[in-house]
Amino acid sequence: xxxxxxxxxxxxxxxxxxxxxxxxxxxxxxxxxxxxxxxxxxxxxxxxxxxxxxxxxxxxxxxxxxxxxxxxxxxxxxxxxxxxxxxxxxxxxxxxxxxxxxxxxxxxxxxxxxxxxxxxxxxxxxxxxxxxxxxxxxxxxxxxxxxxxxxxxxxxxxxxxxxxxxxxxxxxxxxxxxxxxxxxxxxxxxxxxxxxxxxxxxxxxxxxxxxxxxxxxxxxxxxxxxxxxxxxxxxxxxxxxxxxxxxxxxxxxxxxxxxxxxxxxxxxxxxxxxxxxxxxxxxxxxxxxxxxxxxxxxxxxxxxxxxxxxxxxxxxxxxxxxxxxxxxxxxxxxxxxxxxxxxxxxxxxxxxxxxxxxxxxxxxxxxxxxxxxxxxxxxxxxxxxxxxxxxxxxxxxxxxxxxx
Amino acid sequence: xxxxxxxxxxxxxxxxxxxxxxxxxxxxxxxxxxxxxxxxxxxxxxxxxxxxxxxxxxxxxxxxxxxxxxxxxxxxxxxxxxxxxxxxxxxxxxxxxxxxxxxxxxxxxxxxxxxxxxxxxxxxxxxxxxxxxxxxxxxxxxxxxxxxxxxxxxxxxxxxxxxxxxxxxxxxxxxxxxxxxxxxxxxxxxxxxxxxxxxxxxxxxxxxxxxxxxxxxxxxxxxxxxxxxxxxxxxxxxxxxxxxxxxxxxxxxxxxxxxxxxxxxxxxxxxx
Amino acid sequence: xxxxxxxxxxxxxxxxxxxxxxxxxxxxxxxxxxxxxxxxxxxxxxxxxxxxxxxxxxxxxxxxxxxxxxxxxxxxxxxxxxxxxxxxxxxxxxxxxxxxxxxxxxxxxxxxxxxxxxxxxxxxxxxxxxxxxxxxxxxxxxxxxxxxxxxxxxxxxxxxxxxxxxxxxxxxxxxxxxxxxxxxxxxxxxxxxxxxxxxxxxxxxxxxxxxxxxxxxxxxxxxxxxxxxxxxxxxxxxxxxxxxxxxxxxxxxxxxxxxxxxxxxxxx
Numbered sequence: 055x056x057x058x059x060x061x062x063x064x065x066x067x068x069x070x071x072x073x074x075x076x077x078x079x080x081x082x083x084x085x086x087x088x089x090x091x092x093x094x095x096x097x098x099x100x101x102x103x104x105x106x107x108x109x110x111x112x113x114x115x116x117x118x119x120x121x122x123x124x125x126x127x128x129x130x131x132x133x134x135x136x137x138x139x140x141x142x143x144x145x146x147x148x149x150x151x152x153x154x155x156x157x158x159x160x161x162x163x164x165x166x167x168x169x170x171x172x173x174x175x176x177x178x179x180x181x182x183x184x185x186x187x188x189x190x191x192x193x194x195x196x197x198x199x200x201x202x203x204x205x206x207x208x209x210x211x212x213x214x215x216x217x218x219x220x221x222x223x224x225x226x227x228x229x230x231x232x233x234x235x236x237x238x239x240x241x242x243x244x245x246x247x248x249x250x251x252x253x254x255x256x257x258x259x260x261x262x263x264x265x266x267x268x269x270x271x272x273x274x275x276x277x278x279x280x281x282x283x284x285x286x287x288x289x290x291x292x293x294x295x296x297x298x299x300x301x302x303x304x305x306x307x308x309x310x311x312x313x314x315x316x317x318x319x320x321x322x323x324x325x326x327x328x329x330x331x332x333x334x335x336x337x338x339x340x341x342x343x344x345x346x347x348x349x350x351x352x353x354x355x356x357x358x359x360x361x362x363x364x365x366x367x368x369x370x371x372x373x374x375x376x377x378x379x380x381x382x383x384x385x386x387x388x389x390x391x392x393x394x395x396x397x398x399x400x401x402x403x404x405x406x407x408x409x410x411x412x413x414x415x416x417x418x419x420x421x422x423x424x425x426x427x428x429x430x431x432x433x434x435x436x437x438x439x440x441x442x443x444x445x446x447x448x449x450x451x452x453x454x455x456x457x458x
Numbered sequence: 459x460x461x462x463x464x465x466x467x468x469x470x471x472x473x474x475x476x477x478x479x480x481x482x483x484x485x486x487x488x489x490x491x492x493x494x495x496x497x498x499x500x501x502x503x504x505x506x507x508x509x510x511x512x513x514x515x516x517x518x519x520x521x522x523x524x525x526x527x528x529x530x531x532x533x534x535x536x537x538x539x540x541x542x543x544x545x546x547x548x549x550x551x552x553x554x555x556x557x558x559x560x561x562x563x564x565x566x567x568x569x570x571x572x573x574x575x576x577x578x579x580x581x582x583x584x585x586x587x588x589x590x591x592x593x594x595x596x597x598x599x600x601x602x603x604x605x606x607x608x609x610x611x612x613x614x615x616x617x618x619x620x621x622x623x624x625x626x627x628x629x630x631x632x633x634x635x636x637x638x639x640x641x642x643x644x645x646x647x648x649x650x651x652x653x654x655x656x657x658x659x660x661x662x663x664x665x666x667x668x669x670x671x672x673x674x675x676x677x678x679x680x681x682x683x684x685x686x687x688x689x690x691x692x693x694x695x696x697x698x699x700x701x702x703x704x705x706x707x708x709x710x711x712x713x714x715x716x717x718x719x720x721x722x723x724x725x726x727x728x729x730x
Numbered sequence: 731x732x733x734x735x736x737x738x739x740x741x742x743x744x745x746x747x748x749x750x751x752x753x754x755x756x757x758x759x760x761x762x763x764x765x766x767x768x769x770x771x772x773x774x775x776x777x778x779x780x781x782x783x784x785x786x787x788x789x790x791x792x793x794x795x796x797x798x799x800x801x802x803x804x805x806x807x808x809x810x811x812x813x814x815x816x817x818x819x820x821x822x823x824x825x826x827x828x829x830x831x832x833x834x835x836x837x838x839x840x841x842x843x844x845x846x847x848x849x850x851x852x853x854x855x856x857x858x859x860x861x862x863x864x865x866x867x868x869x870x871x872x873x874x875x876x877x878x879x880x881x882x883x884x885x886x887x888x889x890x891x892x893x894x895x896x897x898x899x900x901x902x903x904x905x906x907x908x909x910x911x912x913x914x915x916x917x918x919x920x921x922x923x924x925x926x927x928x929x930x931x932x933x934x935x936x937x938x939x940x941x942x943x944x945x946x947x948x949x950x951x952x953x954x955x956x957x958x959x960x961x962x963x964x965x966x967x968x969x970x971x972x973x974x975x976x977x978x979x980x981x982x983x984x985x986x987x988x989x990x991x992x993x994x995x996x997x998x
């Protein structure tokens with residue numbers, strides 16, 4: 055059957071093949087981008103003496119000058135439209151997908167671009183190595199990692215700038231508090247007590263972000279203390295400012311207009327293959343995804359809410375334990391939950407079994423999710439109910455490098 | 459005897475040479491990456507950097523160093539892997555017995571055993587979670603589901619490898635069904651069972667790491683994905699890569715060791 | 731004609747039994763008896779008819795994803811198997827050095843795919859400017875690694891575990907080691923190759939699915955499963971899960987067919 059070959063020939067093939075594979079693996083890393091990385095390196099070592107802190111207002115002012123490119127990245131002061139169009143045409147807009155992409159798609163549509171994007175890992179390596187030039191980042195997390203140089207950070211400092219979804223009018227509301235609609239109906243006192251104590255926790259956390267960060271760290275978060283502190287400061291801004299930049303003093307308030315904008319954008323950009331779910335999504339109203347009554351009654355009370363029907367409850371976070379959720383940790387640490395007669399267990403998230411599934415299956419009682427995820431879940435057949443809106447504006451930005 | 463020992467020594471020698479070769483290639487790669495990438499530790503760090511990170515003493519979260527975090531989470535994962543493995547192995551063994559006893563059952567479900575392996579755990583997980591209402595129980599059950607197949611198939615093959623003549627002979631000696639299993643089938647299928655056990659031991663560990671990532675809580679998979687998300691040092695990820703290879707191999711040799719302890723006794727009993 | 735052939739009866743039974751089981755399963759699934767047994771609901775485990783409707787409605791999209799996943803799985807399977815086979819040849823020709831290689835290969839297999847996939851994605855960043863191509867290379871490398879191990883260990887056993895005295899017989903004919911290899915070891919190895927493939931084929935699909943979770947370019951059955959599970963679109967996710975299972979069944983069926991043809995006339 056087989057032709058006569060000598061054995062050494064076969065050995066040679068083995069060696070060749072394995073080296074070829076290794077070579078492909080390694081050579082790739084050496085090629086290309088030598089020039090680009092040199093530029094970046096210089097930028098990083100220069101320590102940026104100029105005081106050009108690129109405020110978002112400057113960027114979004116849309117100074118439509120015919121920007122003459124002086125490097126591989128974008129000039130500070132270039133208008134948003136030109137950046138979005140350039141990155142989209144190169145196919146270098148990144149997002150994590152998995153339900154986080156709708157605002158980015160809305161932005162791409164706003165500037166007449168196709169809604170395709172690159173899948174961004176949950177790190178900023180793709181942005182770092184220039185395979186993504188317009189990368190998604192949360193102000194309180196990834197943006198901090200990009201700018202700062204503590205462990206896990208990339209140390210870009212002020213050599214990057216970003217596009218803010220709120221200012222572009224495509225903001226969708228994020229971290230909220232929800233439970234099963236049936237659970238809320240059966241345990242109204244528990245729900246109100248939980249809202250009351252949690253919002254008290256948020257109020258304290260926003261008044262004392264440094265202390266809140268330390269509390270989260272104390273509860274075993276493996277996010278570094280420095281990044282935790284940065285995060286707490288940024289989260290405070292999202293909780294206390296709305297999409298228009300106006301200060302909000304009522305923690306957990308469900309702003310009608312912002313909720314409606316979120317629902318409208320969700321209906322446009324959530325694409326469901328299941329025709330039954332798609333029909334449900336198209337007809338979904340705000341009343342089917344949220345109820346303001348629990349929050350209103352909880353906030354109107356002075357913590358006197360009657361005995362909770364269920365005293366031991368758990369809450370599933372949307373992500374890893376970190377200052378993003380500091381309000382709940384503070385409420386736990388300061389005994390606010392005890393005061394209203396609740397024993398609370400905080401369950402961390404970040405896996406593929408999302409918070410919606412965990413709440414729906416009855417594994418936990420409450421959850422923190424993004425409004426768009428809740429909308430998709432209800433369209434799919436869950437019956438979840440938002441009971442408080444903690445983040446008042448979108449924390450999502452698209453970050454890009456600046457020419458130096 | 460002497461020859462055997464020297465052969466054994468050679469085996470280890472060559473493994474060491476391969477290992478060194480691999481490390482050299484890794485280091486060359488790491489050197490290239492270091493020269494061209496802005497954050498080389500995310501792509502391919504030097505081996506000494508990974509080893510060095512094991513000995514770092516500063517605290518990474520509230521109370522633990524990098525290595526302590528990896529160790530404590532490894533404990534959680536290995537514990538779940540062990541329980542999942544035991545359940546999976548027992549289920550696989552029993553299923554093989556049942557299939558051997560009732561041939562129609564074998565015909566009916568054997569093709570589907572392979573299929574169960576093909577269902578992505580992400581599909582299984584919500585169902586298991588809905589049944590158990592507890593993520594840790596779900597993790598153990600899924601790890602068991604992912605590991606029972608090699609034990610089941612190998613045990614069945616072992617039971618079948620006993621020729622019909624020998625079973626006939628036992629029958630002619632007026633031995634009952636239980637007697638036949640006890641004296642003949644179970645002992646002589648043992649090497650096959652161990653083959654299955656050896657294959658599924660490392661699988662139980664990788665499966666356990668995989669199911670860790672389904673949700674938060676503890677476990678190597680959890681801190682692995684946290685590390686990939688840069689929520690903590692990237693060296694946690696690299697440590698897990700190294701350690702998972704080591705534990706996987708160790709589990710294989712661990713079962714081999716048990717086999718060597720169990721088998722001599724079995725041989726005596728098996729030769730009826 | 732009409733004569734009862736026991737062998738044929740056996741064959742018919744071996745098709746009838748699983749088919750019957752499938753039928754019972756499907757009926758109890760559609761009538762929600764299965765849901766009662768498992769204690770779950772039609773949201774978590776959607777009904778077959780709904781899954782089927784989604785599959786029909788989106789058949790062209792699903793086919794695109796199937797094609798992407800199959801290319802990765804098959805290329806990885808092929809490369810991994812060839813590499814594993816060559817490693818086994820090396821181990822047989824130079825047992826002293828080859829064994830170490832086999833040990834290294836099994837060490838690789840002990841690293842979970844979820845750790846290997848992100849490494850590969852990072853290492854292949856500069857392979858191509860087209861994210862589709864570089865993601866594909868990364869995914870193929872992951873599948874290749876998982877398939878190398880089962881082939882190398884099984885093929886090695888195939889080369890070594892010869893029939894008693896057959897090697898001595900060959901030697902007595904003054905056959906050189908290459909002749910022994912060609913005439914004895916390679917044919918002896920054939921059934922072992924199929925044993926290896928029976929493990930690798932399902933493994934290649936699963937690792938292709940998982941590697942898609944981490945790939946830069948969004949395509950493939952695995953990625954769709956993850957997107958839909960995370961978004962709580964269980965019916966759609968199940969449409970893709972069933973698709974993945976069908977891919978596995980078809981590939982496994984092809985393998986069985988190839989085995990029957992290739993090993994015809996052999997006693998197994």
